[in-house]
Amino acid sequence: MKETPMTRPTLIRSSMGLLLSAALLTACGTSTPTAAVPQPGAGSSAEQIVTVLNPDPALSDVQLAxxxxxxxxTxxxxxxxxxxxxTRPLxxxxxxxxxxxxxxxxALSLPAMNRVNAGSNTIGGQGVNYWGGGVAYWGNGVAYWGGSTTLWGSGVAYWGGGVNYWGGGVNYWGGGGQNGTTVANIDTWQSIGLDVAQTRLGANGVPGAGVTIAVLDTGVDVAHPMFTSSLxxxxxxxxxxxxxxxxxxDGxxxxxxxxxGTEVAGLALIVAPGAKIMxxxxxxxxxxxxxxxxxxxxxWATDHGADIINLSLGSDEPVEAVKQAIGYANDAGVVVVxxxxxxxxxxxxxxxxxFAGSALNLAVGSHGLAWNKSAFSQYGALSLLAPGEELVGPAPGGRLAAWSGTSMSAPVVAGAAALALSSGSLNGADAVRRIQATATGVDALAANQPFAGKLGAGRLNLDALTRP
Structure with a gap:
């Protein structure tokens, strides 16, 4: 049974966190925002929402409502x-x-997804393959992990070669284990320089340490072995x-x-294993x-210490209330992906x-292994592209799943932002600028030429991002 809190918890930041927050606010020229306590459940049954800009401070909450x-x-x-x-005309x-x-x-939802090599195992139209308990469900009969190996809870390392990524301590490329010839999606991760970046940053600690990524989604399987010590x-x-x-x-x-949401959170951790997921x-x-x-x-995420907020969701129509909430997060120096x-x-x-022209926000599209824009990915005023095809991550019940979509590309970039922030020398706006400045252009690729000028800064390059 779920437990409902009686009072809103108060976040107590470490002195380092306070210094970081101060640096972010100073750099952005903002002051700490203040919000009324969110009222959980308020509006849950309302068909419409009213956003009031610059509400009259002379009116009490009751009078304003x-x-x-x-x-x-709020x-x-x-x-x-x-x-x-x-209900009135919108x-x-x-x-x-x-x-x-x-x-x-x-009004907001996961982005619709065409079926991608999912066989009979398509979840909510999102193009997902899953397996667990020693049985592979790739929709094509191929046992990806080989035989009856159970990955979770049996001492078998996800990254292979003795690297125990998910349980106990968090290891990674350069974290003392082998570099993982059996890493799921190894070609994809190496194509954006994740192995090089983690090895480089690992000399000074676990990549992403000290950074909090809030995942606003369908929730997270908080009991999954991947999230041990990572929440x-x-x-x-x-x-x-x-x-x-x-x-x-659930569901x-x-x-x-x-x-x-479990997959999204897991992908952010694959990129930045030292980060904490909220x-x-x-x-x-x-x-x-x-x-x-x-x-x-x-x-909530802003007030409780998030450095990065991941939104693998959206609407086909502008939503003023969400736009204003993101502005609130940005005023606190929070990066939104x-x-x-x-x-x-x-x-x-x-x-x-x-997000076009934003100093703290990133709009992310998807590319495949050859850096071509994914057929499903929308394009236009993008910030950049990141991998988003058949990415393997955690699934409810201690399983693994492979999802495709820009929903998967966003947390890869959220993880990249955590890598940038964990260096300690960059604030949120610096991290966003550097992610785009170090991206590699992809317009010249034959498959991308029809979209030239509409793929943002190009594709994420973690090697370049993390170079001194």
Missing amino acids: ARHGGTLV RTPAFAVIAAAD TAQNAGLGVVRERNRG TPQDTWYDFADGDALPMD TFGQDASGH PVRVLDAQGQGNVSSVVQGIL ASAGNAGTEGLRYPAGH
Whole structure:
């Protein structure tokens, strides 16, 4: 049974964390934002949400909510979000008004995904293959891991050659174990220089150490062996989809979107094994989420010490409330990474579609092993591309899964941002600039020429990113 907290936990940062926060705020020229305590469950049944820009400070919370006919979800000096008690015509997104009325329930979701080599094991249309307990389910009869080897809980190392990546201590390329000829996706990871980057950074500690990545998604299987010692303190977790304190990635794995958040969190850790994951559930088992939940999740993650927020979700329409919440995170120096979408068309899903020219946000598309834009990846005002095809990561129940989509590309970049931040010399804006400045252009590749100028800075290059 899940436990509902009686009070909102207070984050106590270390002195190093405080210094880092101060440096971030100074560099960005901002002041520490303040928000009303998110009201878990507020707005969960409302069909519409009202975003009030620059709410009148003379109005109390009760007065403000009454003026706009609803229940307050959250409030900051820059904006307030109110769950509407009635339904009225929605606001045109380009109206530029101080009050915006939008759809709330189910307005945000996982990006739709075409089936990619999934056989009969397609989860929620997301193109996922899974296996576990010694049985391979690749949809093509191939036993990827060989025979009846069980990877989790049996002492068998995921990275192979005696490198025990998932349990006990965290090892990695350059962490004292072998460099892993049996690493899943080894060609993909080496193609972006992950092995070189981790070996280089490993001389000074575990890559990504000291950085917190908040994963706002379907939740995380917090009992999965991969996350042993890799989660933030439990009082920083929250489930805004159910309104309780256990953001578990539930549902029925293999039948709905269950496992999506677990995979996303795992991919971020593969890139930055020393980082901590903050699980914040904002989507249900079908991959649907309310605007109110996502807004509260962003504010929660910001207020509880996230350095990076990963949003492998979005909407085909702009969502002002989410845009404002991301602005709140940015004011605190938080980097936000969002997936571009999987329709294969020009133009990005939102919030990634708002990120052009942003100093702290990254809109991420997908590429394959040859660095070609993935057929499913949306393009246009991208920040860059990252691997997003058949990436192997953890799945609920101690299993593994291979997912495809820009949902997978985003946490790879979130992990890259953690590598940059863990050096201690960069703030969030510096990390975002460096990730793009060190990316390798891919427009000249024959398959990418039709998209020239629409693939951002190119493809992620972790070797270049981590060079002195």
